[in-house]
Amino acid sequence: MKIPLARPVINEEMIEAAVNALQNEKLVLGESVFKFEEEFAKYFGVKYAVSVNSGNTALLFAFQALGVDGASEVIGPSATFIATMNGAVLLGADPVFADIDMNTYTIDPEDVKKKITEKTKVIVPVHLYGYPADMEKLMEISEETGIPILEDCAQAHGAEYRGKKVGTFGEVAIFSFYPTKNMTVGGDGGMVITNNEEIAELVKKLRDNGRKSKNTHDIIGHTARLNTVNAAIGRVQLKYLDEWNEKRRKIASIYDKILDTLDEVVTPPKPSSSIKPVYHLYVIRVPENKRNLLGAWLEKNGIQTAVHYPIPIHLQPAYARFGYKEGDLPITEKWAKTVLSIPMFVEMTKDQAKYVGEKIYEFFDKRVYENNKELEKEAQQWIKRLM
Numbered sequence: 001m002k003i004p005l006a007r008p009v010i011n012e013e014m015i016e017a018a019v020n021a022l023q024n025e026k027l028v029l030g031e032s033v034f035k036f037e038e039e040f041a042k043y044f045g046v047k048y049a050v051s052v053n054s055g056n057t058a059l060l061f062a063f064q065a066l067g068v069d070g071a072s073e074v075i076g077p078s079a080t081f082i083a084t085m086n087g088a089v090l091l092g093a094d095p096v097f098a099d100i101d102m103n104t105y106t107i108d109p110e111d112v113k114k115k116i117t118e119k120t121k122v123i124v125p126v127h128l129y130g131y132p133a134d135m136e137k138l139m140e141i142s143e144e145t146g147i148p149i150l151e152d153c154a155q156a157h158g159a160e161y162r163g164k165k166v167g168t169f170g171e172v173a174i175f176s177f178y179p180t181k182n183m184t185v186g187g188d189g190g191m192v193i194t195n196n197e198e199i200a201e202l203v204k205k206l207r208d209n210g211r212k213s214k215n216t217h218d219i220i221g222h223t224a225r226l227n228t229v230n231a232a233i234g235r236v237q238l239k240y241l242d243e244w245n246e247k248r249r250k251i252a253s254i255y256d257k258i259l260d261t262l263d264e265v266v267t268p269p270k271p272s273s274s275i276k277p278v279y280h281l282y283v284i285r286v287p288e289n290k291r292n293l294l295g296a297w298l299e300k301n302g303i304q305t306a307v308h309y310p311i312p313i314h315l316q317p318a319y320a321r322f323g324y325k326e327g328d329l330p331i332t333e334k335w336a337k338t339v340l341s342i343p344m345f346v347e348m349t350k351d352q353a354k355y356v357g358e359k360i361y362e363f364f365d366k367r368v369y370e371n372n373k374e375l376e377k378e379a380q381q382w383i384k385r386l387m
């Protein structure tokens, strides 16, 4: 059996929609783009959705719209994909990293409070892996301090916190449609959602060369629009999102059943009355000295895994000038050494999920890692390839 970590769904309906857009619409800012935005806004119950060419761009524009500049500090987690903070840094801001809550893998509101200064311009929580951050506490902080929240929902399309979709709490939220995400546009793409008209209008200009009207440009902008063909695919994907998220939760429950019996494996947060995760990834935590061995063991058995993410942002070479060092964020650093993402995709079968679960069970139950020089060597290669 060969089981990939992730696999997007591209069906006939999506292919037809793409071909139709290609043959009948303007290729840039065609009708599908505006329809996709309208439908996306409706799905979230917000006034505005503005599409762009990636989640990274969506973050950059959202930070700019919130006034982030060279005099700002932005507080966010380091336990996330590097793009979460890149937009703020590109605008000249200083990144300020708060540690995470190891139970939810999301930013710890208590640590956020400690890191607020007069320069803090934005707080950017990430609903990492599709598990919601503690929005109640974060919104309290935002209301008390007046600092706006930008929700990074790149991995959390449709996830809910206390019955409300993540992305509808903060002043603005962003999404990514990178192919492995819970929904894609058949390539790169992103979306900014907000109820704030000024933010929406500014993002529309920023994506379109700062265009005020056909040949008048009143700000410096980018060419960063979502292509029409991609939007046409996104419209079809959005129709399936809820059904697909339900399938992901089913796979997660199969994993939970097998893995919760193992003392050395911590399974991700489960659906409850307060959260409804969408399992963009199913991420387990295992003892540090066994993580790479388990990754290598699963690979040997035809199962692809990954680490999201082996190097937290504060320790990335690109962030060296900000002076962070090992030990600054102890929980985040432990997270990077102990997490392992196992296969999770919509079309995964129950048998595939059981097989993955059983192979993990076997690894711990039969102690396959003990005195296993060959596996040790493979583990070293495995982690090297992930770097």
Ligand SMILES: Cc1ncc(COP(=O)(O)O)c(C=O)c1O
Binding pocket: 054, 055, 056, 057, 080, 081, 083, 084, 126, 152, 154, 155, 175, 176, 177, 178, 188, 189, 190
């Ligand atoms: C948490 C997070 N933020 C931002 C991004 C950036 O999105 P994109 O890859 O569409 O630029 C990603 C995607 O990879 C992500 O996982």
